[in-house]
Amino acid sequence: MLADLNIPWPQNDYTPLTTAQLAQLKNTIITAETLGYTHLAINFTVNIHEIKIPGNDINPIIKQLDNFEKLKEFTARGLKFFSRITLIIENPNQGQNLSKFLGSFNILSIAPTTEKALILACGNSDVDIITFDYSKRMNFYLKHKTVGGGVKKGIKFEICYNSLVSSNSLEKQSFLTTFNNLVRVSRNQNLVISSGATSCLNLRNFNNVLTFCKNLGFRENKVFKNTESVLLGATLKSKSYKQTVMIGENPVHEDVTGKRNIKEIDSGDVFKEQLKRIKLNKQATK
Amino acid sequence: MVRLKSRYILFEIIYPPTSTNITTTSYSLKTSLKLHHQTSTISGRELLQLIRTTLNETYGDFGSGLHASSMNVKYFSPRTSTGILRTARDNFELIIGTLMMIRSVQGKNCIVNVIHVSGTIKMCQDFLIAKNKKLMKLMDGEEDDALMEMDTEVGKLQEDEDEED
Numbered sequence: 001m002l003a004d005l006n007i008p009w010p011q012n013d014y015t016p017l018t019t020a021q022l023a024q025l026k027n028t029i030i031t032a033e034t035l036g037y038t039h040l041a042i043n044f045t046v047n048i049h050e051i052k053i054p055g056n057d058i059n060p061i062i063k064q065l066d067n068f069e070k071l072k073e074f075t076a077r078g079l080k081f082f083s084r085i086t087l088i089i090e091n092p093n094q095g096q097n098l099s100k101f102l103g104s105f106n107i108l109s110i111a112p113t114t115e116k117a118l119i120l121a122c123g124n125s126d127v128d129i130i131t132f133d134y135s136k137r138m139n140f141y142l143k144h145k146t147v148g149g150g151v152k153k154g155i156k157f158e159i160c161y162n163s164l165v166s167s168n169s170l171e172k173q174s175f176l177t178t179f180n181n182l183v184r185v186s187r188n189q190n191l192v193i194s195s196g197a198t199s200c201l202n203l204r205n206f207n208n209v210l211t212f213c214k215n216l217g218f219r220e221n222k223v224f225k226n227t228e229s230v231l232l233g234a235t236l237k238s239k240s241y242k243q244t245v246m247i248g249e250n251p252v253h254e255d256v257t258g259k260r261n262i263k264e265i266d267s268g269d270v271f272k273e274q275l276k277r278i279k280l281n282k283q284a285t286k
Numbered sequence: 287m288v289r290l291k292s293r294y295i296l297f298e299i300i301y302p303p304t305s306t307n308i309t310t311t312s313y314s315l316k317t318s319l320k321l322h323h324q325t326s327t328i329s330g331r332e333l334l335q336l337i338r339t340t341l342n343e344t345y346g347d348f349g350s351g352l353h354a355s356s357m358n359v360k361y362f363s364p365r366t367s368t369g370i371l372r373t374a375r376d377n378f379e380l381i382i383g384t385l386m387m388i389r390s391v392q393g394k395n396c397i398v399n400v401i402h403v404s405g406t407i408k409m410c411q412d413f414l415i416a417k418n419k420k421l422m423k424l425m426d427g428e429e430d431d432a433l434m435e436m437d438t439e440v441g442k443l444q445e446d447e448d449e450e451d
Contacts, residue, residue, distance in 0.1 A: 020306040030313050031302040034321040035399060073313045167389060200302040201389060205399045208386050215379040 002206055003039035003227045004032055005084065005107070005129065006160055006194035011044075013051050014060055022070070024199070029074055031200040039231055041082040041107055043196070048087050048094055059083055059104040082106040082234050086131060088113060092120040102126060106234035109158070115140040122150030128230055129192065131158040132182070134175045135166070142185040151190045156226050157182055160196030161209050179216065188219045192226045292356060293378040296402040296410040297385060299326055299367040301394060319425055323366045328391050330362035330369065336391065337371070341384045349380050357381070360407060370410050378403065 007028055010021035017025070025042075032040060042061050046053075057063050061083040065071060068081045075081065084107035087098075091114075101108050109129035112118040118140070121130050130150060132138060147157070159182065163175040183191070193213065197203045214220065301324050303317075328336075334357070342350045353373055362369035373381045385398040402413045 023306040026313055027303045027305075030318050031300070031321070031397070033318050034300060034302075035397075077315050165386060165389070200304070201395050201397060203302075203397065204386055205401075208382055208400050211379050212383045212386060215383065 001039055001228070002037050003041070003231060004037045004195050005041045005192060005227060005230060006043045006131075006158065006196040007032065007040050008196060008198060009042055009044040009061060011060070012046060014054065017064055026071070028197060028200040028203065029071065029079070031203050032195075033074065033079060035203060035205050037206070038078065039080045039082070041084045041234075043084045043086055043109075045086040045088065045111070048089055049091065058101065059085075062104070082231065084109060086111050089117040089121070090114055092116045098124065098126050102237065106237060107230060113139070115146075118142075119146055122146050122153070122155065125153050127155050128233060129156045129158050131160065132178055134160050134163040134178050134196075135171045137174045138178055138181070142181050144185050144187070147182075147185045151186060154190070156190050156192045156230055157186055159191060159193045159213070161193065161204065162196040162198055162202050165202050165204060176216070179213075183218050190226060191218070191223060192230065193223060290356070291375040291405070293373050293375050294360065294404055294407050294410045295371040295373060295378070295381060295385070295400055296404075296414055297369055297371060297398055297400045298322060299391060300324070300397045300399050301326075302397060304395060316425065319421055322421060326364050326367045326391060326394070328364065330359040333362055333369065333391070334359045336388065337381075337384060340388050341380070344384050344387050345380055349384070352377050353381060368414065370407060372407075375405075
């Protein structure tokens, strides 16, 4: 599996998508599919200070796409979609009540614009991902103590390479600055790489991006596992009992065709080894 | 004597759909697969020139200097937009970074997708052949299904005719 946790929703508020915007979204998805991505999270970014969140139907992605029914041509051949919300938080007082988003979105992420908001986000265990605006220079300083607290809670920090491949050279520079700061401060832990591609031209092959990042001193260190754990948490949120108990297999690796290998099941090879050992023991006793 | 070591980078140029008209664009599996094989008008030499300029834009004089001598486009097929680029072994990551930064070829928006990196050109070739075989299988798979459907339809018609007789 290859996942992209950030395919931006073309609107930043609750107005319905125009057909052109839906086509743009579909263009991005088909490009991502060509580049080998199988799990895509559609990201709805909203500034909590400017836009009033309605009482019901908080999730425009599920509502306007009829629970991904409008992306039927993609889901039919095995692509998986998740919905994600990113809250831009400036004043930490307004970001206290996040529980109402938990039920309706798969992934909850926060984009803090001040240091106080970052401290709040790192202390909240409901948050899955903390992301930053890579297109602008950050107006506060990242500290290991704050970010380390988030890492301990299992919160992932996101790197969006959208600004890196943009034509604007200032954006590229600010991406590199923020990227380097984040890698240094988080000690290479709990990082995920995603696109945040505003158009289909800003998507890249994941391995190319990884090679580029490694060249800058980023260590691969569980980057695939981190992404997977975000998706696992996302599916557990809606389909499990209290996010702990769930019947079935690992929902992220669920196979479309229904055929599966014993090795693909979690701890399947351990099970196989045990079977082998039992057989050998039997032969020995004979 | 130690021979000169190099890296061969296998890449393809993808032209993503940019039309915002939802009715004319098809989003089937075939469209997705066909994105791998699109024709482009650029030649290998022009492409090398483009890579050189982008390298200079991205990594400056430092990067250009490191890759001035041994970089060469060994193979480029405009028909399928696939090519093999030869670079020095040291710091070949810079070239991958450069290919990432290319946003348009001859004014046409594109993505350059690095598929494989290897030490010999033979391995690149083998990898490409294996990949193309897989793609063709996928393409055929869909066609086979369509044929099967046609077969069943024809079969039904014949049965009906038999009944009439």
